[in-house]
């Protein structure tokens with residue numbers, strides 16, 4: 539069944555977490571699916587939701603979030619989550 543609503547922030551965070559933890563900078567951090575999900579949920583809990591129901595709104599919100607300032611802000615929350623999860627993961 540097709541979901542009728544989307545959290546634009548979730549889409550962005552899920553994509554960026556995948557990119558960041560597969561990058562050189564975070565090779566020492568665990569990238570198993572449990573840690574990845576922990577990083578995603580921790581990041582999302584520290585960022586506002588942007589739920590939309592239409593593709594048009596989705597595009598507009600995405601454009602609004604895709605500024606240098608906003609990218610830096612979202613990136614910082616994700617990096618913080620990577621460090622927190624890395625510190626507390628038991629494996």
Ligand SMILES: [Zn+2]
Nearest residue numbers: 568569570573
């Ligand atoms: Zn792990």
